[in-house]
Amino acid sequence: MCLGFLIGLSTEWQRRYFYLVVTYACPGPNSVSRTFEASFARLQHTATGRFNPACTRHSGKWHEPFTGRKDQHPQNKPESRTLPG
Numbered sequence: 001m002c003l004g005f006l007i008g009l010s011t012e013w014q015r016r017y018f019y020l021v022v023t024y025a026c027p028g029p030n031s032v033s034r035t036f037e038a039s040f041a042r043l044q045h046t047a048t049g050r051f052n053p054a055c056t057r058h059s060g061k062w063h064e065p066f067t068g069r070k071d072q073h074p075q076n077k078p079e080s081r082t083l084p085g
Contacts, residue, residue, distance in 0.1 A: 004036065018043040018051070 004024030012019050020041040026034060042062065043051040054064040 007035070010037075016045045018045070 004026045006022055007025045008023035010021045010023065012021060019039045021037050021039050023035055023037050026032075026036070038056075040056055042054045044054065044064075045051055052064055052066055054062045057063050
């Protein structure tokens with residue numbers, strides 16, 4: 001079993017997706033490969049010019065926490081408040 005350690009961080013575009021990729025080293029004598037890469041986060045560029053974030057789960061599938069939400073960016077909306085006095 002290889003317990004790799006982090007040696008690099010990179011990014012790459014693939015179609016509408018922007019990936020954050022880490023490179024791990026496996027220095028053991030029985031390692032299949034000395035290094036390997038794994039994508040851990042992705043940003044999907046949408047038609048509205050925004051990005052939908054996603055992360056990989058332990059199952060290897062992508063989890064998109066904001067997909068299907070009507071209001072994805074509540075901090076960008078102005079609040080309507082009346083000033084006292």
